[in-house]
Amino acid sequence: DAGITQSPRYKITETGRQVTLMCHQTWSHSYMFWYRQDLGHGLRLIYYSAAADITDKGEVPDGYVVSRSKTENFPLTLESATRSQTSVYFCASSERTSVYEQYFGPGTRLTVT
């Protein structure tokens, strides 16, 4: 399917476990982003990537790891999940144009018990 996809859509995991959220886009956009959405906070940037093999921290990076070996994929790993990481996670992508519009995936609802 064309566009940006995330998997899984829903995930329940236990405290201390490692979990990886996947993001895939078919547009060959240069930029990719990971946000978390929590009530009252809107969306907060976790990590972003300007191109393959280039990543940088956002506003709330602690406890997360990212990689980007291919332009189309941008996985997010929680190395040791904590209850505070229960959230909805959105992946987004954009091209380096004058508009800077970001296109969002459908989100992953993660629950850490």
Place this chain on the structure above:
Amino acid sequence: AQTVTQSQPEMSVQEAETVTLSCTYDTSESDYYLFWYKQPPSRQMILVIRQEAYKQQNATENRFSVNFQKAAKSFSLKISDSQLGDAAMYFCAWGEWDAGNMLTFGGGTRLMVKP
């Protein structure tokens, strides 16, 4: 750090009426972009409208328009002829020119539309 504030956690509007959602932001930059995103119950983030800071003319997209006051750092969204399908969370977002395409989001406003 840039901040975006949406002071109305919830708003309600009668179908076919007009409603305005508020957004203020804090920045020292002169070149930037502003966006309104809609998030219906499906959770999908949908771009509603965008505004380039260097443009004085307010952006309009069908029933959606903005009132961009650069000096006041205000960026409100007006929805005319509200429809039941407009019910959603609305997020205001700010993005800086040539700064990694990153967006800073406000906390959101939940819009309810009454039939």
